[in-house]
Amino acid sequence: MLRFEGVRFAYPGGPEVLRGLDLTLRPGDRVVLAGASGGGKSTLLALAAGLYEPTGGRILHDGSQESAPVGLVQQSPENQLLAATVEGEVAFGLENLGLPTAEIRRRVDEALALTGLAALRRRAPSDLSGGEMQRLAFAAAYAMRPALWLLDEPASYLDPDARGELYALLASLPEESILLYVASSPEEYTLTGRLALLAEGRIAAVGEAGRLIEDGSLARAGLAVPRLTRLRRRLEESPPTVMGGKKTSGPVRSSAPVSTGDAAGCTVTVRGLHAARRPLFGEEREVLHGLDLELRPGEVTALVGPSGAGKSTLLEVLAGLLAPSSGEVLWDGAPPERLRGRIGIAFQFPERSFFAETLLAEVAYGPQNLGLSGAEAGERARQALSALRLDPVRDGERNPFDLSGGEARRAALASVAALRPDA
Numbered sequence: 479m480l481r482f483e484g485v486r487f488a489y490p491g492g493p494e495v496l497r498g499l500d501l502t503l504r505p506g507d508r509v510v511l512a513g514a515s516g517g518g519k520s521t522l523l524a525l526a527a528g529l530y531e532p533t534g535g536r537i538l539h540d541g542s543q544e545s546a547p548v549g550l551v552q553q554s555p556e557n558q559l560l561a562a563t564v565e566g567e568v569a570f571g572l573e574n575l576g577l578p579t580a581e582i583r584r585r586v587d588e589a590l591a592l593t594g595l596a597a598l599r600r601r602a603p604s605d606l607s608g609g610e611m612q613r614l615a616f617a618a619a620y621a622m623r624p625a626l627w628l629l630d631e632p633a634s635y636l637d638p639d640a641r642g643e644l645y646a647l648l649a650s651l652p653e654e655s656i657l658l659y660v661a662s663s664p665e666e667y668t669l670t671g672r673l674a675l676l677a678e679g680r681i682a683a684v685g686e687a688g689r690l691i692e693d694g695s696l697a698r699a700g701l702a703v704p705r706l707t708r709l710r711r712r713l714e715e716s717p718p719t720v721m722g723g724k725k726t727s728g729p730v731r732s733s734a735p736v737s738t739g740d741a742a743g744c745t746v747t748v749r750g751l752h753a754a755r756r757p758l759f760g761e762e763r764e765v766l767h768g769l770d771l772e773l774r775p776g777e778v779t780a781l782v783g784p785s786g787a788g789k790s791t792l793l794e795v796l797a798g799l800l801a802p803s804s805g806e807v808l809w810d811g812a813p814p815e816r817l818r819g820r821i822g823i824a825f826q827f828p829e830r831s832f833f834a835e836t837l838l839a840e841v842a843y844g845p846q847n848l849g850l851s852g853a854e855a856g857e858r859a860r861q862a863l864s865a866l867r868l869d870p871v872r873d874g875e876r877n878p879f880d881l882s883g884g885e886a887r888r889a890a891l892a893s894v895a896a897l898r899p900d901a
Contacts, residue, residue, distance in 0.1 A: 486534030497679030505654045512661045513676030515884025519660045523628040549619030553630040553883040555611040565599040568618045589617040605757040608635035608826045609785025631662035637784045664704040675699040744810035746773040751805035765791045797823040819848045822899035828890035838874035844897045862892040
């Protein structure tokens, strides 16, 4: 059993994140944890894993304050990977348990097969895509056979097929194990049937997911409802009718995207593109194989593909950050390196692009680097932060590396929006 009793926690020099939190999880419990970005979800899991000590209250594992073995998958999986190879990463925890070599090999093989990583076993974790890193972190935890699972948005970097495979693996966990799963989107609120809502440093509600979605608990916690629920409610408010042989209903609109400026944009043409990755160790590996693509002004294009297929690589080539092996990328007939300041890119791991001491300075850096005055760049930064629901005053003085995962993603988007790029 895992029990939080009046748990309080604050990072050094910061405000309280958890403020007297109570929560009890018993063997067999499967609970999805939902809350706003920066609300303390990752902190709660880190406390449960024994990475931090609470500043107040206590955390009990089966009645003891001693930490128990846990399977932890962090929000940024690269932060917990340390071995030289994929198979070494999965074996690391097992070796520390002192298991026999034959048992370690058996568990490593099983975990890699279940997560689709067997073909990558000799690769360095640092050379994996975001989704592959996430699967590796889960594989390393799975091999340990923990009784307590703490998963912090474990599907956020996974493609749809891999996400479905993860859900199937979770459904197969031993019945007596405990699962606390931080949702990466409202669509995951009903994943296990039980939902806990974290708001203002406390558990605001916990219970059957469907009931909490319908009784207004999500709204009171400042959270959105799943898309299908929103659609159903809109259809109930404006039921479909049949006119002229066509089924019609009131319009169903999504929220408008944040504007990145009034530039006319330009056409992007990709012809015969080949691109390769050179890992720290090992041979160069071609990722893109003769790709052709055209993107026109005003279009919003969704790029999809399995983990490791080359989506991030393509974006880096389009932005001029990675040179292609062959082929060409043209923006209105010019190579991307000539369009300084007109291309904005938000990385899969946003913290990789942070370097300034404050969030406001981070977002203002790009406009200033384009020649804007300090006052103009600061105003653009404040507008971009506000548009991405980050307070320019309260959050502007924070160190970017102190942001939560969700806040970091929004900060990265604000840095792009402040540039007002063409693409």
